[in-house]
Amino acid sequence: MPELRKDPVTDRWVIISEERGKRPVFVTEEVSIPKSIICPLCPGNEGMTPPEVFAIRNYGSLPNSPGWNLRVVPNKFPALRIEGELEKEGIGIYDRMNGIGAHEVIIETPNHEEQLFDMDPFRMKDIFIAFKERCVDLSKDIRFKYIMVFKNYGQRAGASIDHSHSQLIALPIVPKNVAEEIRGSLTHYKLKERCIFCDIIAQEKDEDTRIVTENDKFIALSPYASRFPFEIWILPKKHESNFVAHIESSSYMSLAEIFSVILKKYEKGLKRPPYNFVLHTAPLATYDIPHYHWHIEIIPRLTRLAGFEWGTGFYINPTPPEEATSFLKEV
Amino acid sequence: MPELRKDPVTDRWVIISEERGKRPVFVTEEVSIPKSIICPLCPGNEGMTPPEVFAIRNYGSLPNSPGWNLRVVPNKFPALRIEGELEKEGIGIYDRMNGIGAHEVIIETPNHEEQLFDMDPFRMKDIFIAFKERCVDLSKDIRFKYIMVFKNYGQRAGASIDHSHSQLIALPIVPKNVAEEIRGSLTHYKLKERCIFCDIIAQEKDEDTRIVTENDKFIALSPYASRFPFEIWILPKKHESNFVAHIESSSYMSLAEIFSVILKKYEKGLKRPPYNFVLHTAPLATYDIPHYHWHIEIIPRLTRLAGFEWGTGFYINPTPPEEATSFLKEV
Numbered sequence: 001m002p003e004l005r006k007d008p009v010t011d012r013w014v015i016i017s018e019e020r021g022k023r024p025v026f027v028t029e030e031v032s033i034p035k036s037i038i039c040p041l042c043p044g045n046e047g048m049t050p051p052e053v054f055a056i057r058n059y060g061s062l063p064n065s066p067g068w069n070l071r072v073v074p075n076k077f078p079a080l081r082i083e084g085e086l087e088k089e090g091i092g093i094y095d096r097m098n099g100i101g102a103h104e105v106i107i108e109t110p111n112h113e114e115q116l117f118d119m120d121p122f123r124m125k126d127i128f129i130a131f132k133e134r135c136v137d138l139s140k141d142i143r144f145k146y147i148m149v150f151k152n153y154g155q156r157a158g159a160s161i162d163h164s165h166s167q168l169i170a171l172p173i174v175p176k177n178v179a180e181e182i183r184g185s186l187t188h189y190k191l192k193e194r195c196i197f198c199d200i201i202a203q204e205k206d207e208d209t210r211i212v213t214e215n216d217k218f219i220a221l222s223p224y225a226s227r228f229p230f231e232i233w234i235l236p237k238k239h240e241s242n243f244v245a246h247i248e249s250s251s252y253m254s255l256a257e258i259f260s261v262i263l264k265k266y267e268k269g270l271k272r273p274p275y276n277f278v279l280h281t282a283p284l285a286t287y288d289i290p291h292y293h294w295h296i297e298i299i300p301r302l303t304r305l306a307g308f309e310w311g312t313g314f315y316i317n318p319t320p321p322e323e324a325t326s327f328l329k330e331v
Numbered sequence: 332m333p334e335l336r337k338d339p340v341t342d343r344w345v346i347i348s349e350e351r352g353k354r355p356v357f358v359t360e361e362v363s364i365p366k367s368i369i370c371p372l373c374p375g376n377e378g379m380t381p382p383e384v385f386a387i388r389n390y391g392s393l394p395n396s397p398g399w400n401l402r403v404v405p406n407k408f409p410a411l412r413i414e415g416e417l418e419k420e421g422i423g424i425y426d427r428m429n430g431i432g433a434h435e436v437i438i439e440t441p442n443h444e445e446q447l448f449d450m451d452p453f454r455m456k457d458i459f460i461a462f463k464e465r466c467v468d469l470s471k472d473i474r475f476k477y478i479m480v481f482k483n484y485g486q487r488a489g490a491s492i493d494h495s496h497s498q499l500i501a502l503p504i505v506p507k508n509v510a511e512e513i514r515g516s517l518t519h520y521k522l523k524e525r526c527i528f529c530d531i532i533a534q535e536k537d538e539d540t541r542i543v544t545e546n547d548k549f550i551a552l553s554p555y556a557s558r559f560p561f562e563i564w565i566l567p568k569k570h571e572s573n574f575v576a577h578i579e580s581s582s583y584m585s586l587a588e589i590f591s592v593i594l595k596k597y598e599k600g601l602k603r604p605p606y607n608f609v610l611h612t613a614p615l616a617t618y619d620i621p622h623y624h625w626h627i628e629i630i631p632r633l634t635r636l637a638g639f640e641w642g643t644g645f646y647i648n649p650t651p652p653e654e655a656t657s658f659l660k661e662v
Contacts, residue, residue, distance in 0.1 A: 001412060002411050002429075002430025003428075003430050004429070005426070006426040008424045008426070012507050013507065015410050016430070017410045079346050079647045080348070081333060093519075094336065094337070094339060094556075096337070098335070099347070173335065176341075176342065176343050176644035176645060203424055224425045313508035314502075314506040314508070
């Protein structure tokens, strides 16, 4: 029997329908990204990107030259522009503002062949350090209300370059889904005086059917109302609302470790699937709020979103999260 | 300069960023759907589907045998099931209910090779008649709160069978995005005592930069805050909140005509792109509400949704709707 489940934070309903798994499945070949003759993200080609804004480098190497392990540069084809005033305008019933923002690329490795699947946690932690550094820096710009950190791996997940990278976009607004999460968690807080994410962690520990793995500081679980097969959320076990303000130096390594465990499980169990991750954190203006809890959402892109999903905000997931969990625990 | 635009109904912001159009574009081959040896939707194979619930047939032909022009059958791999009680349950902080619902397939033509792009409006109107007939019938079931009518054409848009068809899902809840539209339009109504969609139509007629085409009863426009390149909404010009309750027999032909004009423009200008459409209408329990306005949203699937979009509910669209409009007007 299919089941309808509601996400307690956003009130989004999901159909968990194993029956759907039985319909004819077609192997969808991943059309691979054509190899560029020259990769603009490779060492030696630093001149092909805008000048770096952050890097983790070998001692003695110079900015915008080889010798880096990680490098952050403005996106050459930005969705938003850093220069200019934030002008807002009404046009009849419509509202617009200038596309002010920042759009940066975090080049995660100098090695063109290496993906996060191959990376050890010690090096992976530099990526989270880079996220934090860039967020702290950009949060000083009062035009920005939110910074969205995300990654697209594989063409089906939206990547257009295969050299391993993630991205961040600083926005003059709080995006709708984030605003909804904040609003939903505030509703819960007003009722219970507890963070709903802390409550989720407590209930998950109790039930123990959707926890994929955990370590000293983080927990990785399949959300109760998973939208996608093998969707996973990584949350700090301690209440922290804001990644930028709250993550401690001592936590990077634990975060990198649990992240790496999940990726290895995806690699082994799902054969290096295309995936996205998005860091969900409280808006910049809020420092410490009791009702929100930062986390990372990771989605392997195994199914296609069809008309139904974008039209309704309502997802059909053929893999119950309990099954996804036991599968991922075993691999 | 990129621009941020807000959808007046849902408060969803969109980045309109032409710059992004300039980044390297890769031809993404459409991986075609493997031809089944036997198509379950073709005439002669009626036994491969569950028995039909509606059909438009030649005189003298028998149910579940050839001689039909359009046929509606329950989905063989339904996301929801029609049988059973609607049981709701709380599990700690989580909510669930039985996956009760209906999932039907509207087989739009007996001809396996024919797509909506090829169909004349006179035959296309039968599809809208079928939508209405099935909605009226299913709306008698008090377990259902909403019926979602949609189509996926092309594998990239989520189709898994290439014989031309659309689908409907009857749901025991009102989907989130629809509920948001209703709420947003109600907010506007409380302020102005006018339907926001009627206001949109009035302003669009005034500005005349985003109207692609119109006829006696319908208007097709590129929404101000289009999420996708060449996104189009078709709305009745007269205020009508509920497709099922309000569409008149005399309107089917006008709807089919404007729909057909849009598809021909997509075919000519965008070369038969994969697309989705979703019918947005007021929930079943509401008969005539002054603040909501039914419409059809059509989205060619030319760009890939990446991590950014699903994480934020925030879209990046490289094609300003004014440009999309003037392009589509010309072809």
